[in-house]
Amino acid sequence: MTVKLQIEPLSRTEFSPFGEVIETEGAERFTINQGTTERYNNLSRVDVLSQGGWPQISIFRSQPRPQPIRLDLMERHPLGTQAFYPLQDRAWLAVVAKPDADPLDPSSLRAFRATGQQGVSYARNVWHHPLLVLEPDSDFLIVDRGGPGNNLEEREFTRTIVLATG
Amino acid sequence: MTVKLQIEPLSRTEFSPFGEVIETEGAERFTINQGTTERYNNLSRVDVLSQGGWPQISIFRSQPRPQPIRLDLMERHPLGTQAFYPLQDRAWLAVVAKPDADPLDPSSLRAFRATGQQGVSYARNVWHHPLLVLEPDSDFLIVDRGGPGNNLEEREFTRTIVLATG
Numbered sequence: 020m021t022v023k024l025q026i027e028p029l030s031r032t033e034f035s036p037f038g039e040v041i042e043t044e045g046a047e048r049f050t051i052n053q054g055t056t057e058r059y060n061n062l063s064r065v066d067v068l069s070q071g072g073w074p075q076i077s078i079f080r081s082q083p084r085p086q087p088i089r090l091d092l093m094e095r096h097p098l099g100t101q102a103f104y105p106l107q108d109r110a111w112l113a114v115v116a117k118p119d120a121d122p123l124d125p126s127s128l129r130a131f132r133a134t135g136q137q138g139v140s141y142a143r144n145v146w147h148h149p150l151l152v153l154e155p156d157s158d159f160l161i162v163d164r165g166g167p168g169n170n171l172e173e174r175e176f177t178r179t180i181v182l183a184t185g
Numbered sequence: 186m187t188v189k190l191q192i193e194p195l196s197r198t199e200f201s202p203f204g205e206v207i208e209t210e211g212a213e214r215f216t217i218n219q220g221t222t223e224r225y226n227n228l229s230r231v232d233v234l235s236q237g238g239w240p241q242i243s244i245f246r247s248q249p250r251p252q253p254i255r256l257d258l259m260e261r262h263p264l265g266t267q268a269f270y271p272l273q274d275r276a277w278l279a280v281v282a283k284p285d286a287d288p289l290d291p292s293s294l295r296a297f298r299a300t301g302q303q304g305v306s307y308a309r310n311v312w313h314h315p316l317l318v319l320e321p322d323s324d325f326l327i328v329d330r331g332g333p334g335n336n337l338e339e340r341e342f343t344r345t346i347v348l349a350t351g
Binding site: 041042043046051052053055056057058059060061062063064065067068073074075076077078079080081082083084091092102104106107108138140149150158160161162165 | 207208209212217218219221222223224225226227228229230231233234239240241242243244245246247248249250257258268270272273274304306315316324326327328331
């Protein structure tokens with residue numbers, strides 16, 4: 020039986036069990052650079068240093084999956100945060116599992132629609148689906164962990180779970 | 186006497202004495218996420234950990250200065266790198282001083298025009314001008330250092346140096 024997962028708007032409050040929302044809206048800011056720049060400071064603290072890790076910056080270029088979007092697997096990074104920020108002003112989707120729940124149980128899952136001006140940082144050990152975009156060639160700046168150790172766990176879905184994007 | 190500084194296109198080769206160019210062009214990549222995503226990996230390594238520092242993610246929203254753009258001051262961060270990536274596809278300007286040269290001497294300066302798909306990471310201790318944008322409300326994702334210690338030095342220009350943007 021196909022399970023259909025509803026999509027909620029992304030907000031700091033709703034996402035707080037899973038990590039941080041990176042957005043200017045509602046953020047602390049101050050003026051720098053001779054009055055020309057507002058700095059929205061420290062929107063996300065990068066947690067990647069355990070076991071000899073270091074922060075690195077990458078770019079992901081992602082393609083949409085066929086509609087309706089079927090969830091493949093959940094993954095998590097036990098050694099560090101992973102932050103995503105969209106480089107075009109396009110909505111995108113983040114699917115996470117509640118902490119300490121079975122990530123393959125549909126009742127553990129939550130799906131969020133981010134705007135093109137919202138990034139997220141998944142906290143260490145938070146189960147999440149790989150990046151889900153809605154338009155071709157959607158680029159993201161990524162800040163995550165480089166370094167030794169196994170920083171990836173994956174669990175594949177056996178039942179059919181689709182996102183209610185329609 | 187007004188000094189006019191010529192602007193060069195930004196490239197990895199020309200920028201290498203000053204830090205890293207963050208761009209997909211010419212970068213190592215591999216496919217992830219069930220074939221849906223190209224990862225342009227480790228475009229910049231973040232160097233912010235000395236003296237108890239940590240990496241943080243911020244957003245700068247910047248306004249253009251009057252034309253011709255007059256340089257105000259040079260700054261540098263002795264304790265860490267500072268990375269800038271544009272969040273709109275708009276050209277912007279990066280002005281740096283040659284290492285070990287007087288940052289206020291016009292002959293030490295180089296000005297680069299970045300595309301809207303090029304970020305930079307200034308290496309630790311590299312003198313650079315504060316962010317220079319060409320359009321209103323130009324947003325950048327910033328990865329730099331939080332933590333104790335003095336991570337900012339500034340030197341103000343006394344002579345008039347303008348960018349040859351015309």
